[in-house]
Amino acid sequence: MRTLFKRLDGWLFALLLLLAAGAIGYLSTRYAHEADWTANGRTSLSAESRAVLAQLNGPVEIVSYANPQGDLRQAVAGFLQRYQAVKPDLSLRFVDPQLDPAKMRELGITVDGALILHYQNREQRLDELSERSLTNALEKLIRGNDRVVAFVTGDGERRADGQANADLGTFMTQLEGRGMRAVPLNFAQVPAVPEHTDLVVLASPSLALPPGAVQALVGYVQNGGNLLWLTEPSNDDLGLNPLATALGIRVLPGVLVDGSGTALGLHDPRLIALGDYPPQAITRGFTLATLFPQVSALAQVTQGGWAVKSFLRSSAQSWTEFHPIDNNKPSDIRFDATSGELKGPLDFGFALSRLSPSPDKSEQRAVVIGDGDFLSNTFLGNGGNRALGERVFDWLLGDDKLVDLPPRGAPDRLLVISQTELDMVSVSFMIVLPLLLLLIGGLIVWRRRRR
Template sequence: MKINKQELFKTIGYIGAVLVVAGYIRYSVQETLTLTNKIMLIGGGALLLIAIIFNFAAIRAYFSRRSAKLGTNTAVMSVAVIAILAMANFLGYRHHKRFDLTAEKLYSLSDQTRKIVSSLQKDVKVMKFDKTQDINLRDLMTEYRDLSRHISYELIDPQEKIDVAKQYGVTRMGEIIVTSGNRTERIDEVNEQELTNTILKVTRDSVKTVYFVEGHGEKSLSSSEMEGYSTVERVLKDENYQVKTVNLISTNQVPSDCSVLVVAGPTKSFFPQEVAMIGKYLDGGGKALIMVDPDIDSQLDDIFKAWNIEVGKNTVIDASGVGRIFGTGPGVPLVINYGSHAITKNFERTMTFFPFARSVKTADSSKSDPQITELLKTSSESWAETKLVGRGAEFNEGEDTKGPISLGVAASKKIGDKEARLVVIGDSDFAINRYIGAQRNGDLFFNSINWLAEDEDLIAIRPKSPTDRRVTLTESQQNMLFWFSLVFLPGAVFASGVYIWWKRR
């Protein structure tokens, strides 16, 4: 049997072209040059080269014909069009622009992530141990890599790179490892908040401790009820803080490893020795967040006076009616005006609200030490009610204070080579599980902790969760919807059609 060498090498050329194209498609999908991809690309290229060399005379003869020349012109024009499209695609890839039309900007990186990632000084490597690519993780990592050259991402097949899988203790497909230096963490869920928090954990040199004072009926960190603070504890731990509780009577001092001391809505008074302990801690350059609710005498006035802060014996009423949009009444003042401070930076045109709050302001504005910023101001249609009886509230000239009312302050003062910091807010309910995820309430609380702990790089807008927009209808509303949409509207159209037909008849 005689073999036609020209046809043989032509077939080899076709096979080589198919292998090159298939190898490139596999590489573009997997974004990893695996052994299989290398074999397909190199083998296909070699077969193409062999086919061209041994068929060179036939190729030259083909292109010398008139029809071939016309075909070549067409081919050149086609290649030119493809090149233009490829260049446009390349420019779009290098200078891509996405538009996120969701209300919560769910598909845009948060300000907090941008600040953390763009300020990285250490190399961080994210590895997905799997055979197939996770499209969501790949897209997310593309955005992170755009922010910092210190971020890298790799898809690793644990069956091909067994030594790497053993090095990081990988035991199953799909595990995601984040490593920096000699620190390694695992990610259980692919989302921005989880990834950013894990990057924080592997790049932070030390862990700061936030102590919550207990023993006076404060909000409970362990409570997952609507009135609890379990969300506060979880988010602080996610941001790489160690969270503990302290009973000052038992310890007889503020713990030495305390980075921030939190007093979260006491319902009972502090003992004088406890007040003295907190004052001594602040005088030594300590940091504290104190949240006090109306109608509670916490006996912390000595601390407030020492810091030129006045906590009013009142309840702030907001008669603007804006709160009704969110299902709240006049006893829940809404704040849209903020002081110029790191805690409330970029809060413009956003809202926070405070269920039953009292006023907190600068006691003597003529004093420059400590430096005080009034963070939260209510509307001009609010007032500080001094005699709230039952459900009724009425502004009384001479007794009540007309708005805007300050609900919180941030103060700082130099003590030797240290800087003591204090944040006082006239409400603790704004950070309970029920309200901490609403509007900017959570950002206000956690930004306060970040500022007090001198972690200004963490102060930003945090990633948001999708808003639940389900509509719940009562039985009567469902019946009304049924009759209106399935009976009255179609009936009206039918009746108008019958009327027009009758008139024309």
Template sequence: MIRCAIPAINMRRAPTYYLTLAIVSTLIALAIVFLFNRIQLQYDVTANARHTLTTQTQSTLKAFSGPIKVQAVLGPDQNTREAVTELISRYQSVKPDLELTFINPETNPERARELKANPNGELIISGNDREQRLQQLSERVFTGALRQLSREGERNIAFIVGHEERSINSDAPSAWSTALSRLATSGYHARELNLVTESIVDPSTDLVVIADPRRAYFPGEIAALLEYLNRGGNLLWLTDTDINNPAGAGISAIALEFGIDTLEGVVIDADSQAAGLESPTMVVLNKLPRHPLTNQLNASVVLPQAKALAITPLAGQTTLPLLQTGESSWTELGILEGAVRFDEHSKETPGPLTLAVSIERQLPNGIQRVAILGDADFGSNQFVGTGGNQALTESLIVWLSGDADQLEFVTQPAPDSSLQLDPGNIITLSVVWLAAIPILFFSSAVIVAYRRRR
């Protein structure tokens, strides 16, 4: 017989032994908790490291001087709040002075009204005495807002006046004051420019806007605009009328400069009318051509009354479509009453139709950017809040003002965001997990029970 010697514990010392063991165990547990709270380690194993801030975002945060304040005006939905907290926490890990606060408009309506927050919820980002507002949240969108807050210098935008153009100061439905007030918080400042009293466009002007003029320009005004364009100035031209209409603005010389003309008639889109819109001239564009200016837009653009553009390719410039209709559209020349249909025996032009274009020219002093749109209502006070019109308006101003880099921050799609299995793999997994493993466990239980009985 083999005897094992088991060390005996002195019963008198047992209480001291167990007390010491409890104290040591408690200290070890407290040390582990302390280390877990002090040291945070994260490992992102996803493709493209989509749970880690991109190098572009980290560079933006490190270059940002001063604190950042984020006010999330959101309802009580916990899932939305958790999503916001999760994303913002990544930014806080790089920039600790980024502050996040939540404001519930239901329990604190006074504060929400004071901030003029969107009733559907939005994030208000403040920094460097500027402000950005977001209705959607992703790393691309949030970092783009930070880059606008951190951009040095102001952008000067001149709206030509004196020809019954759209107002930038009025609260009238046709004015552009709402869209421009949002842009002003990001450093894009608009002013009126009368070329009769100012014979030249100030060299500090980053963008000139021709906003749907209804009266003819004087020859001296046209000469001033051409001189500005020959210097490489950027231009945004909005028109609801025929460019070559003798009773119109008479600025066809500028259109010839870029090879652009308007087609006769107003655009009708059958696909848009199928949605039951009130006006037959209203065009809803759900798909936009690929372009750096429109890549970040994910909402429909609504054009209340659009003109189609005719494009003549010119050497030395790159012309790309910004807005296009489908094949179910045409330029209507008849009276807009009753059932409006395409007349193939008339001079009406069938779709697809180009409603807006961008033009880039490489000049000695840099790249010149021009955008011409056959509609001026989309950015007006009445329609700027419809669909993606606000985003389109701001993107046009930002891109044309020379800040195209702020539109190119794109988060790459992750290939491991979903699990794709072929039928063979599905059958194999089903057999293993739904049949083989349960049978193995059941067989083991039967064998153990049989042996215990014996």
């Protein structure tokens, strides 16, 4: 009888196991679940792409001009499934480019598999199938037309297309992919800022601006134009006092130094590192560390109708250093209140806004930062410098929906180890691990024989 019950238990367990397997198989055909266990979910849509999709209010249609032969259509559909899982009203339609060659020439379709994105009577063409390019195209659809950003040139400013260490070429190339177009503005050739300019950037001039150029900038601000002014430590105002007066701010003399940087491994006190920011729309939710190499402190003098908010501020251990700094011994400096040096915390980034004097816009915005190096080709890759710069430009252009996007980036995919560490890993896998397995196997055999 006992043997019969054991057999029944065994058959019942087998039956329940088969029923469970059948139930799992049935449920798997009705419901789908995906799990991404890679670092930072690298095979899933990034947080930035998800945030961009969340800003699209309405359906998006993507037309793929892919040849039906081959696997290209399947690859396109599989790639877009990740976007459709987040935004169900993103639709995909295929068109055979061979059926109407004349229409393809009219549309400028030259690449098999080219995409055209349609959203709210706007469209973007895409010839490269990658998450970065597609997300950039969706950002452009949100932004609308390309934003014209005019960079003042002719007086030693940082170049928007330059590849020198101090220029902004790398940063602006990335912004152009997001729907901004940089153009030069030389007041020796034009008397005023051209119409349809969305933003003027004065990036760290090294020479005094002609009075006519300064007056053109002042007139642009007084008429409601948006401005980004990147200034640098200098004993000379470069003739820009009228512009500072129009904004109600003052560039303080001296170089801002910070004695707390040694705790972060910064041996040059002129390097200002920030990880905490005053609350403002640009820095809302921003937690990345940023690095500023040469900084001028700023002060608000008058309001002049502006709402002025600081969003960059040094620590309490900082001050404005007036004395020359020896590059060989930069730490040999001391705060000297008798010479007029100011003790921190000190502001070096202001965001200004007011009702626009122009009837075409409701609000005018300006940003003044006491450093331009943080966006240069040399320092752009430090911490959150690029992400902060993108936030500044988005806010100035009025694209508030894009200001809070998560910062771009990808986890490190390279393992960097020294030769000694590599030798240790090799010995561990080739010698130590096999010996350990042999030892464990020997112990198991020995214990069995003792029984």
